[in-house]
Amino acid sequence: MSEKSVNTSIIIPAELLPKDGRFGSGPSKIRPQAIEALAASGKSYLGTSHRQKSVKSVVHELRAGLSALFSLPDGYEVVLGNGGTTYFWDTAVFSLIEAKSQHLSFGEFSAKFAASAKLAPFIADPEVIKSEPGSHPEAVADPSVDLYALTHNETSTGVAMDIRRPAGASGIVAVDATSAAGGMFVDAEEFDCYYFAPQKGFSSDGGLWIALMSPLAIERARAISGSGRYIPPALDLTISIDNSLLDQTYNTPALATIFLMANQVEWMLENGGLSFSAGRSAASSSVVYDWADASKFASPYVSDPKMRSAVVTTVDFVEEIDAKVIAATLRANGIVDTEPYRKLGRNQLRIATFPSIDTEDVEKLVRCIDYVVESV
Numbered sequence: 185m186s187e188k189s190v191n192t193s194i195i196i197p198a199e200l201l202p203k204d205g206r207f208g209s210g211p212s213k214i215r216p217q218a219i220e221a222l223a224a225s226g227k228s229y230l231g232t233s234h235r236q237k238s239v240k241s242v243v244h245e246l247r248a249g250l251s252a253l254f255s256l257p258d259g260y261e262v263v264l265g266n267g268g269t270t271y272f273w274d275t276a277v278f279s280l281i282e283a284k285s286q287h288l289s290f291g292e293f294s295a296k297f298a299a300s301a302k303l304a305p306f307i308a309d310p311e312v313i314k315s316e317p318g319s320h321p322e323a324v325a326d327p328s329v330d331l332y333a334l335t336h337n338e339t340s341t342g343v344a345m346d347i348r349r350p351a352g353a354s355g356i357v358a359v360d361a362t363s364a365a366g367g368m369f370v371d372a373e374e375f376d377c378y379y380f381a382p383q384k385g386f387s388s389d390g391g392l393w394i395a396l397m398s399p400l401a402i403e404r405a406r407a408i409s410g411s412g413r414y415i416p417p418a419l420d421l422t423i424s425i426d427n428s429l430l431d432q433t434y435n436t437p438a439l440a441t442i443f444l445m446a447n448q449v450e451w452m453l454e455n456g457g458l459s460f461s462a463g464r465s466a467a468s469s470s471v472v473y474d475w476a477d478a479s480k481f482a483s484p485y486v487s488d489p490k491m492r493s494a495v496v497t498t499v500d501f502v503e504e505i506d507a508k509v510i511a512a513t514l515r516a517n518g519i520v521d522t523e524p525y526r527k528l529g530r531n532q533l534r535i536a537t538f539p540s541i542d543t544e545d546v547e548k549l550v551r552c553i554d555y556v557v558e559s560v
């Protein structure tokens with residue numbers, strides 16, 4: 185089992201292999217049924233105008249579906265635009281932060297939004313609260329803060345946090361839910377803006393952002409837009425809000441992305457909604473954590489069970505076993521994207537357990553890891 189003696193020519197017996205070998209944390213597994221439905225749409229959808237009914241009805245279906253999935257209270261709106269989550273951070277800097285934001289920074293993604301806010305000359309430097317990698321900090325109410333930036337699941341480390349309004353806080357609560365959305369429970373009363381992209385739990389492609397916005401967040405965007413601040417139109421949330429209310433985007437979106445995402449939301453709703461989809465992720469992630477807890481050579485990276493993610497699991501390996509070799513061996517056998525987040529730099533595997541991923545396939549995956557470790 186020494187690093188030197190391993191080889192990646194191990195052939196995992198076919199009966200041990202999962203049916204679908206995609207365990208990446210984004211882009212992630214897309215259900216084959218969704219791709220078939222897209223192909224079956226033939227000439228009636230792809231290649232047609234996004235300003236006409238055939239596309240607008242799918243956008244409408246997506247917006248209504250998300251509203252139902254998250255049981256959005258009256259007045260909340262589903263807003264969407266191009267550019268993915270990274271683009272939404274800059275949109276939020278221009279359109280949602282009035283004077284000062286507070287960021288919980290506990291990994292690559294949460295740090296990036298804070299960095300974006302720091303660059304903006306028209307707002308104060310943000311408050312950034314950090315914690316050790318593998319854990320998350322808590323927000324602290326501060327009267328000078330008008331936006332609290334939380335992250336439901338930090339995809340780089342597999343740390344998740346419950347979404348709650350910080351006690352005593354008066355600002356709006358904006359949550360990066362890019363990997364958590366659809367796979368983890370959330371109460372819409374606890375946020376003003378819950379934003380994500382389609383290439384993770386929603387099993388579609390990247391390049392789009394979606395924000396579930398409360399009346400307070402919409403009001404905030406309108407007030408800032410009317411305040412005289414220079415906002416590039418593509419980053420002006422009020423333009424996106426107005427287009428979304430018409431089931432459109434400001435500029436041309438990727439129609440396939442919208443179709444696949446709408447199909448995924450429909451699948452979640454048909455099977456029981458968020459309790460179904462979050463339930464699947466909870467069951468699948470438990471398979472990984474229970475296996476790692478019982479393993480002689482693996483252990484969950486996140487030590488506090490309450491902070492362990494239900495959608496992105498991270499597992500450390502003992503020094504004698506090179507996780508890179510395991511990931512490469514799995515890859516050679518058709519099981520892909522179990523490598524850890526590259527900048528975390530740990531001897532680790534990262535295994536996504538998004539709603540689309542079958543729990544039986546996760547059970548098979550951990551058996552495959554055992555097989556590889558025994559064989560090297």
Ligand SMILES: *Cc1c(COP(=O)(O)O)cnc(C)c1O
Nearest residue numbers: 268269270293337339362363381
């Ligand atoms: C993937 C991810 C992002 C980046 O999403 P893009 O759509 O690629 O910009 C941001 N935040 C979190 C938590 C993510 O998982």
